[in-house]
Amino acid sequence: xxxxxxxxxxxxxxxxNWCTYLGADLAGTARLExxxxxxxxxxxxxxxxxxxxxxxxLEVGADGVLVSGCHPGDCHYTAGNYHAxxxxxxxxxxxxxxxxxxxxxxFTWISAAEGRKWQQVVTEFTDxxxxxxxxxxxxxxxxxxxxxxxxxxxxxxxxxxxESELREVCGKLLAEGTVKVVIGYGxxxxxxxxxxxxxxxLVWNNRCFSNLTxxxxxxxxxSLGKAAVIVKxxxxxxxxxxxxxxxxxxxxxxxxxxxxxxxxQPKCAHCTAxxxxxxxxxxxxxxxxxxxxxPSPNRFAALMAMPPxxxxxxxxxxxxxxxxxxxxxxxCPMCYCERCIVDKNRPIAIDPAxxxxxxxxxxxxxxxxxxxxxxxxxxxxxxxxxxxxxxxxNISLHIAAQKNFGxxxxxxxxxxxxxxxxxxxxxEAFIR
Amino acid sequence: MSExxxxxxxxxxxxxxIAGGKSVAGPARVKPDLVLYxxxxxxxxxxxxxxxxxxxxxxxxxxxxxxKLYGYKIHGNSIELIENDxxxxxxxIIAARPCDAAALPILDHVFxxxxxxxxxxxxxxxxxxxxxxxxxxxxxxxxxxxGLDPGSERGSDAILFALGSGQYxxxxxxxxxxxxxxxxxxxxxxxxxxxxxxxxxxxxxxVRAFVTTHFEDPFWNEHALTCIGCGTCAFSCPACHCFxxxxxGPAAGNARVKTWDSCQFSTFTxxxxxxxxxxxxxxxxxxRILHKFAIYPEKFGEILCTGCGNCARNCPVGLGVLSVxxxxxxx
Ligand code: SF4
Ligand code: SF4
Ligand code: SF4
Ligand code: SF4
Ligand code: FES
Numbered sequence: 001x002x003x004x005x006x007x008x009x010x011x012x013x014x015x016x017n018w019c020t021y022l023g024a025d026l027a028g029t030a031r032l033e034x035x036x037x038x039x040x041x042x043x044x045x046x047x048x049x050x051x052x053x054x055x056x057x058l059e060v061g062a063d064g065v066l067v068s069g070c071h072p073g074d075c076h077y078t079a080g081n082y083h084a085x086x087x088x089x090x091x092x093x094x095x096x097x098x099x100x101x102x103x104x105x106x107f108t109w110i111s112a113a114e115g116r117k118w119q120q121v122v123t124e125f126t127d128x129x130x131x132x133x134x135x136x137x138x139x140x141x142x143x144x145x146x147x148x149x150x151x152x153x154x155x156x157x158x159x160x161x162x163e164s165e166l167r168e169v170c171g172k173l174l175a176e177g178t179v180k181v182v183i184g185y186g187x188x189x190x191x192x193x194x195x196x197x198x199x200x201x202l203v204w205n206n207r208c209f210s211n212l213t214x215x216x217x218x219x220x221x222x223s224l225g226k227a228a229v230i231v232k233x234x235x236x237x238x239x240x241x242x243x244x245x246x247x248x249x250x251x252x253x254x255x256x257x258x259x260x261x262x263x264x265q266p267k268c269a270h271c272t273a274x275x276x277x278x279x280x281x282x283x284x285x286x287x288x289x290x291x292x293x294x295p296s297p298n299r300f301a302a303l304m305a306m307p308p309x310x311x312x313x314x315x316x317x318x319x320x321x322x323x324x325x326x327x328x329x330x331x332c333p334m335c336y337c338e339r340c341i342v343d344k345n346r347p348i349a350i351d352p353a354x355x356x357x358x359x360x361x362x363x364x365x366x367x368x369x370x371x372x373x374x375x376x377x378x379x380x381x382x383x384x385x386x387x388x389x390x391x392x393x394n395i396s397l398h399i400a401a402q403k404n405f406g407x408x409x410x411x412x413x414x415x416x417x418x419x420x421x422x423x424x425x426x427x428e429a430f431i432r
Numbered sequence: 433m434s435e436x437x438x439x440x441x442x443x444x445x446x447x448x449x450i451a452g453g454k455s456v457a458g459p460a461r462v463k464p465d466l467v468l469y470x471x472x473x474x475x476x477x478x479x480x481x482x483x484x485x486x487x488x489x490x491x492x493x494x495x496x497x498x499x500k501l502y503g504y505k506i507h508g509n510s511i512e513l514i515e516n517d518x519x520x521x522x523x524x525i526i527a528a529r530p531c532d533a534a535a536l537p538i539l540d541h542v543f544x545x546x547x548x549x550x551x552x553x554x555x556x557x558x559x560x561x562x563x564x565x566x567x568x569x570x571x572x573x574x575x576x577x578x579g580l581d582p583g584s585e586r587g588s589d590a591i592l593f594a595l596g597s598g599q600y601x602x603x604x605x606x607x608x609x610x611x612x613x614x615x616x617x618x619x620x621x622x623x624x625x626x627x628x629x630x631x632x633x634x635x636x637x638x639v640r641a642f643v644t645t646h647f648e649d650p651f652w653n654e655h656a657l658t659c660i661g662c663g664t665c666a667f668s669c670p671a672c673h674c675f676x677x678x679x680x681g682p683a684a685g686n687a688r689v690k691t692w693d694s695c696q697f698s699t700f701t702x703x704x705x706x707x708x709x710x711x712x713x714x715x716x717x718x719x720r721i722l723h724k725f726a727i728y729p730e731k732f733g734e735i736l737c738t739g740c741g742n743c744a745r746n747c748p749v750g751l752g753v754l755s756v757x758x759x760x761x762x763x
Contacts (some may be wrong), residue, residue: 058681152465191567192657210749211730220657220712230496288487296752321468323488323497323692345678353498354680383748385664389465422452 009129009379011038012057014049014120016080026115033065034128036121038066045069045190048081050092051368052349054105054359058138059357064104064129066121071109072424082422086405089428092419094364097304097393099311103128104135108432110156112129126148139356141320142313144306148299150266150381150389154201160261162284163204166230169256169281171199171277173228179254180225183212190215194224202230204284206264211235211377214333216248228254232263233273237375237410238333240278244417245337247374250278259284266391267378278413299396319359321386324352328380328390329366335374341365367393372401372418375410404428434624439598442526444474450474458526459486465595469493469525484570486744489670490525491643494555495539497667499690501551501677506686510678510726516551520558524612527564530626530742531575533587536561541732542673551690560608564600567625573740575756576629578636580738583626593624600624633754634761635731636735640725643758649716655756656717663694665720665743671736674700678684693741695719701735714724721756732742748760 001147016019021042027034043049046069057065061314067088069425075081090105095100105123126135133365170182175196184202185208192215212229213236215221230238236257257276261284262268274286302385303311326342328334342350342362350365351358366380367390401407405426407418437445441487445699449456450472460582467483469490479681503514522525543549544595566573568583584589592600600616601624604610646652666672680686693700696717699708710716728736737753744752 008460149465167679186750188755189747190658214660215658218713220653220714299713321462323663325667326697327660327662327664330660330662331748339699348679348681351680352676353680353687353691355498355680355689358498360678379748383662383664385620385668386468387463387487 007130007133007134009037009126009134010061011063011066011122011126011129013038013040013068014053014057015040015042015066015110016045016049016069016076016394017042017312018045018076019074019109019393019395020118021069022112023110023114024074026112028115032115032119032215033124034288037126037129038122045075045076045077045080048076049084051087052365053065054091055364058100058104058135059361063132063135063276064159066106066108066125068108068110068121071111074111079422082424082426083420085426085431086422087371088431089396089404089420089426090400091368092391092430093396094368094371096308096358096398097309097311098315098405099306099313101132101135101265101308102430103132106432107430109321115164126205135390137309137312139360140309140312141199141316142309144310144313145302147303147314147389147392150299150391151269152264152266154225158206160204160284162258163202164282166204166258167199167202169283170228171196173254174199178226179228181221182228182256183215183221183231184230185212186211188360192221192224195228204230204258206262208232208258209263209265209379209382211238211331211379212381213238213242213334214240214331215247217336218252218331220288226252226254230256231276231279232258232260232379233276234260234267234271235333236276236278237273238377240410240413241334241373241375241417243413255279255281257282258288261286265378265382267376278314299389300392300399303392315360315363316356318388319363320356322359322362322388323356323386324354324362325385327383327385330390332370333377333379333380334370334375335366341369347355362391363390366390367397370394371397372405372407372408374398434620434622435601435604435613436595436620436622437600438616439480440601441616442600443508445475445612446472446478446524446526447475449612450463453521454524455521455523455735457490457523458528459483466491466712469591470526472695473527480564481567483499484568484573484745485529485531485566485740485742486547487673487742488668489535489740489742490528491535491670491673492559493523493525494536494559495552495673495675497635499551501686501690502688504686504688510667518719519557523559524562525557526590528561528564529593529740530565530580530582530586530588530591531585532670532737533561533563534580534738536585536587536735538671538728538734538738539673540734543729558579560589560612561587563591565591565593565595565624569630570741572744572752572754573630574741574757575739576631576755577735578735578739579634581626581629586627589697593626595622595624634757636725637719638758639757640729641724641762643718643722644726651760652714652718653712655759656712656714659696659713659717659751660749661696661698661713661716662748663692663697664746664748665695667692667693667744668742670738670742671724672742695723717751717756721753721760724753725757733756
């Protein structure tokens with residue numbers, strides 16, 4: 001290969017305005033030479049470097065992305081970089097699960113005085129990226145070993161003993177006017193009951209899949225008055241998170257907890273919550289299958305055992321089936337934004353087309369917006385008409401939040417949410 | 433006298449079409465509990481038995497979920513448009529369900545009414561539809577309530593009837609159908625017959641009468657309270673055809689793309705001003721039923737639903753056209 005044809009990597013650097021940008025400027029004024037491969041994009045603070053930007057750079061053809069800001073303790077806005085650090089720790093785990101080549105993303109802290117460090121980082125990262133070659137594997141298909149599909153529900157209906165008690169309790173709540181509506185399960189799916197005599201329509205069986213707490217946010221339901229909502233122990237976890245996020249107040253709803261016998265969903269095999277903990281009233285007795293000892297389903301282990309390129313091929317195949325019906329979002333209790341980022345079009349943040357790129361953009365945004373918030377109710381996977389194993393992404397972030405911050409969504413009402421909080425000593429080993 | 437073909441010859445034919453450069457789509461198992469119409473890689477991919485119907489519909493191959501309309505390049509202050517006028521390769525859809533094929537004439541009306549949609553029509557002209565008459569129906573099927581049946585040939589270029597023991601009777605309905613099967617079949621005395629359809633579940637005329645006279649009615653609110661407003665019913669429907677046109681941005685190589693849209697999305701009718709004439713889900717559910725049973729029929733003389741039941745099978749909360757129509761009909 002002649003010198004002229006040698007591969008020159010394109011590198012996008014997202015830097016904060018107050019430290020790294022000035023550091024790069026200093027490198028320039030001090031006449032420190034470094035490779036011209038870097039295109040600098042200046043943002044106010046690392047706290048404002050949205051993860052979507054990192055992905056977008058790779059999508060438009062960058063071979064490497066550099067992300068840099070003030071050292072911990074030096075952020076112009078006090079804590080922007082502490083927040084950023086937390087998000088990067090989690091985000092890298094998601095990218096790894098997706099099979100994105102982590103060697104192509106470098107995080108660093110470079111101060112306004114560190115012109116020399118800028119020179120060094122840019123030089124080394126450019127050399128390394130040059131050696132890696134163009135990033136052709138992004139969203140590439142290819143062969144991959146099978147990830148076992150989750151076990152699915154048995155078609156038969158098995159009624160649980162507490163059904164009649166449930167009807168009685170709900171009928172009474174409505175008759176006495178304690179609540180105006182009951183959000184519960186009917187024969188075909190969720191039902192909203194407003195008359196005491198209709199409490200007979202409620203069922204409690206192994207097909208009570210939906211996480212009904214997702215209905216509490218809907219204005220049509222809110223307008224009916226105080227609601228009673230029926231929750232399984234797993235669904236109840238979303239109330240814990242929603243309360244922390246100021247989306248829900250206990251006094252606004254009457255929570256009817258059902259001790260759970262399992263609803264034949266993949267999550268049930270490794271569920272450890274068997275009885276609701278915070279309900280206003282709890283009915284039934286727990287009698288589910290023994291939870292598996294392994295905390296995460298084997299299919300996640302199988303996925304992570306593949307090399308990154310195979311993981312990427314797996315996800316490309318999965319996401320290519322996505323039709324962007326957004327059922328995954330609509331069923332999710334934690335997706336409550338008035339206007340989802342994918343529906344914003346002034347300007348468009350996420351490519352709205354259900355193409356490979358547009359679907360990756362959507363799935364990365366969906367999964368990461370639920371980082372440390374997803375309670376693992378599994379509704380997104382169940383709702384998906386394309387059979388996409390979304391739970392794998394949620395599991396990846398669930399494990400990451402637990403491993404790095406000891407946080408498990410929906411368990412401790414007092415624990416500070418992972419995203420939105422930070423400590424001065426969040427640890428990582430990848431920021432230079 | 434009839435023409436018959438064996439399953440192995442049929443798979444061989446599919447393989448031949450693929451080898452000859454045609455794109456061949458048909459039911460295939462994607463996951464243990466998921467069958468979709470997909471582009472087949474081989475004749476063996478084709479799944480002919482053991483499921484009710486695929487979760488998606490054949491519209492995916494004529495009106496795809498994302499279709500590039502044109503590309504563009506920005507040079508300083510000027511924009512260069514790059515037409516997407518490449519001809520579509522010939523395509524065969526094999527083992528379509530009658531309720532899928534019957535939706536094509538419905539789509540034909542829409543894409544040739546006030547505007548001739550060249551993308552749809554190009555694909556349509558290049559497509560041959562080989563239908564497989566149903567040999568079972570489930571609790572979500574209601575073709576007979578909308579004037580079809582498990583052996584309906586509407587929209588098909590050829591239709592296969594299972595004869596048992598891996599044999600099918602082939603009846604070609606169009607030139608395109610003949611072009612695929614002439615000379616490939618054997619003569620036989622046996623003739624196939626579709627199963628009897630599901631019992632009629634509702635009276636479509638009564639539904640139409642109700643929706644045209646009950647625009648403001650508590651029914652809609654009651655019925656729609658649990659609808660979560662996703663696009664699942666519309667996107668898995670063979671007949672739904674609303675679309676949006678979006679800019680897929682530089683990451684997608686600067687393209688303007690036609691994508692599916694759904695009247696169930698809250699943004700579907702959202703105005704730039706913030707006003708939304710269909711402010712709650714009840715008004716959106718009403719729209720779906722109104723369009724299917726009154727607006728479209730008024731314009732084109734047929735119901736915008738083939739009774740496939742996909743909306744009910746795929747709805748995450750157990751709704752769908754069948755449950756609304758039966759509720760309307762039986763009170
Ligand atoms: S539910 Fe499935 S098909 Fe629909 S947007 Fe989500 S992942 Fe895509
Ligand atoms: S992301 Fe999925 S599993 Fe997590 S809370 Fe939302 S619907 Fe449940
Ligand atoms: S409305 Fe429902 S039943 Fe009718 S064609 Fe569409 S998906 Fe099938
Ligand atoms: S009817 Fe079902 S599939 Fe259709 S928008 Fe409502 S929830 Fe989604
Ligand atoms: S201002 Fe530099 S990281 Fe916040």
